[in-house]
Amino acid sequence: xxxxxxxxxxxxxxxxxxxxxxxxxxxxxxxxxxxxxxxxxxxxxxxxxxxxxxxxxxxxxxxxxxxxxxxxxxxxxxxxxxxxxxxxxxxxxxxxxxxxxxxxxxxxxxx
Amino acid sequence: xxxxxxxxxxxxxxxxxxxxxxxxxxxxxxxxxxxxxxxxxxxxxxxxxxxxxxxxxxxxxxxxxxxxxxxxxxxxxxxxxxxxxxxxxxxxxxxxxxxxxxxxxxxxxxxxxxxxxxxxxxxxxxxxxxxxxxxxxxxxxxxxxxxxxxxxxxxxxxxxxxxxxxxxxxxxxxxxxxxxxxxxxxxxxxxxxxxxxxxxxxxxxxxxxxxxxxxxxxxxxxxxxxxxxxxxxxxxxxxxxxxxxxxxxxxxxxxxxxxxxxxxxxxxxxxxxxxxxxxxxxxxxxxxxxxxxxxxxxxxxxxxxxxx
Numbered sequence: 001x002x003x004x005x006x007x008x009x010x011x012x013x014x015x016x017x018x019x020x021x022x023x024x025x026x027x028x029x030x031x032x033x034x035x036x037x038x039x040x041x042x043x044x045x046x047x048x049x050x051x052x053x054x055x056x057x058x059x060x061x062x063x064x065x066x067x068x069x070x071x072x073x074x075x076x077x078x079x080x081x082x083x084x085x086x087x088x089x090x091x092x093x094x095x096x097x098x099x100x101x102x103x104x105x106x107x108x109x110x111x
Numbered sequence: 112x113x114x115x116x117x118x119x120x121x122x123x124x125x126x127x128x129x130x131x132x133x134x135x136x137x138x139x140x141x142x143x144x145x146x147x148x149x150x151x152x153x154x155x156x157x158x159x160x161x162x163x164x165x166x167x168x169x170x171x172x173x174x175x176x177x178x179x180x181x182x183x184x185x186x187x188x189x190x191x192x193x194x195x196x197x198x199x200x201x202x203x204x205x206x207x208x209x210x211x212x213x214x215x216x217x218x219x220x221x222x223x224x225x226x227x228x229x230x231x232x233x234x235x236x237x238x239x240x241x242x243x244x245x246x247x248x249x250x251x252x253x254x255x256x257x258x259x260x261x262x263x264x265x266x267x268x269x270x271x272x273x274x275x276x277x278x279x280x281x282x283x284x285x286x287x288x289x290x291x292x293x294x295x296x297x298x299x300x301x302x303x304x305x306x307x308x309x310x311x312x313x314x315x316x317x318x319x320x321x322x323x324x325x326x327x328x329x330x331x332x333x334x335x336x337x338x339x340x341x342x343x344x345x346x347x348x349x350x351x352x353x354x355x356x357x358x359x360x361x362x363x364x365x366x367x368x369x370x371x372x373x374x375x376x377x378x379x380x381x382x383x384x385x386x387x388x389x390x391x392x393x394x395x396x397x398x399x400x401x402x403x404x405x406x407x408x409x410x411x412x413x414x415x416x417x418x419x
Contacts, residue, residue: 089195090377090395091369093326096413097304097398100322103315104305105116108365110332111126111264111288111310 116284116298123149124157124264126288127310132275133282133296141275145285148271155182156263158205158256165257169205173253175243183247186240189262192376193237198351199380203235205256207354208347232354260347265329265375268292272371286310290329292371297324306400308334308363319400319417327371331378332363333404348382357383363402366392367414373397 117135119142121128128149132141155178157163164182178186189202210229240257241250251257259266269292272285276294284293284302289310293302301322305314309332312318321328333348333356350357364381368374377397381388392399392411399411410416 088191090373090397092396092398092412093323093367093369095324095326097321097323097328097367097415098301099415099418100300100303100320101418102303102320104303104320105118105131105314106129106284106286106291106302107289107305107307107310107312107314107316108286108291108328108330109289109307109310109312110330110335110363111290 116282116302121146124153124287126264127286128288129286130275131284131286131302132279133298134279137279137281141279141281141283144275144278145271148267148274149287151181152185152263152267155179156185156259158258158260165259168249168251169256171251173250175246175248175250177246177248180247183242183244183249185259185263185266186242186249186257188266188372189257189259190237190240190242192262192372196376196380196383198237199383200261200376201234201237201349201351202257202259202262203237203239203255204261204349204351204354205258206254207232207234207349207351208258208260209256210354211349211356229355234349234351234354236351261379262372262376264288265290265292265327265371268371269327290327290371290375291323292327293323293325304328306330306365308332308402310335321415323367326367326369327374328365328367329371329375329378330363330365331375331382333357333359333382334362348379350383357385359383359385360403361385361388361401362404364388364399365401366397366399368397 116131116133117138119130119138121142123146128145130138130142130145132138153160154162155164158165158169160166164178168176168178168182186202189200192200193202235252235255239252239255242248243250264287268285268287268290272283272292272294275281275283275285280295282293282295282297284291291302291304301324303314303320303322305312305316306319306321306328307316307330310330331348337347348357348359349355359382361382364378366374366378366381368377374397377392377395377399381392381399381401384391388401389399389409389411396412398414400414401409401411403409
């Protein structure tokens with residue numbers, strides 16, 4: 001009994017190798033599809049939920065003296081966006097406090 | 112140029128609310144806006160009102176709960192605070208606060224009482240709280256209690272100051288229990304603030320007075336809102352790693368930042384971080400004043416030296 005010729009064996013190996021590559025590619029593609037379906041239908045953590053720690057300090061971007069204000073619709077509006085979902089870090093004041101003599105107009109102390 | 116701002120105060124949220132405005136004839140309008148914001152956050156985020164949204168959320172047994180835009184933003188702010196402090200200021204401290212004896216409005220809290228059985232137990236951690244902006248819902252796992260005491264006041268201070276400035280186009284400073292935000296034009300030499308341990312200290316008392324021109328200034332301290340159980344002193348700043356009142360080398364931290372929320376969160380985190388706080392505040396370029404339990408004062412960054 002004789003085995004397959006070298007040419008037929010090489011052709012078979014090429015076919016097998018090609019099929020393996022297609023299977024791997026198909027598996028990767030299907031994984032992506034399943035992940036997308038799962039992300040769409042299964043409730044999970046919001047994309048606005050921060051997950052990273054150790055943020056690098058943000059440069060001061062405050063242009064004036066006003067505080068950045070998160071927005072919401074307290075009177076029944078539906079604007080639930082906020083400035084706190086962007087992953088930003090602390091920002092220093094646009095102008096540091098300065099020491100003054102005499103009394104204050106208000107006190108900052110703990111409640 | 113503002114010469115002498117008009118002032119009004121009232122009691123709310125278990126503390127003193129103070130409003131300074133550049134024009135006296137718009138003071139009542141500004142006060143009305145401020146009172147509305149304060150009432151709204153009380154109804155949304157008070158842990159001690161049975162009808163508040165947050166009580167309903169904490170009792171939802173892990174279900175997704177639609178919440179108001181205000182509470183949703185306040186929770187997002189609290190989660191931001193937790194993330195940016197690496198968990199030093201965590202909204203899931205509700206149960207820890209309750210187990211430490213802070214289980215009712217502070218005005219009703221018995222000053223001293225029998226010993227409590229508490230153990231070192233980390234809080235669940237802010238990562239367990241989930242938000243869904245599409246339908247503005249929040250999910251708190253069963254057994255987890257969120258408490259916004261570390262952020263909600265500062266959050267609404269920023270909100271109120273911005274709203275008053277937008278509505279009246281006047282310079283305004285809002286203080287709730289010493290958590291301060293200023294918006295719009297400031298007096299020529301700035302808004303004058305006495306920096307102290309206790310917000311109830313009259314502003315004309317001797318001490319360290321600074322001027323700010325905008326943004327936020329807030330102070331956290333372990334010397335205020337304290338109680339004892341079994342002779343053990345307790346306070347309201349919980350270290351999330353232990354679930355117990357923070358055992359800090361600092362008694363008071365005052366921080367200036369772009370907003371009251373930023374300032375307040377950084378001040379509370381500084382108490383929790385202890386000896387590491389000055390370098391951490393410096394990293395963020397936040398001017399700060401730390402007072403040790405031994406009375407030593409450490410100024411961080413561009414915080415000014417006290418005038419003689």
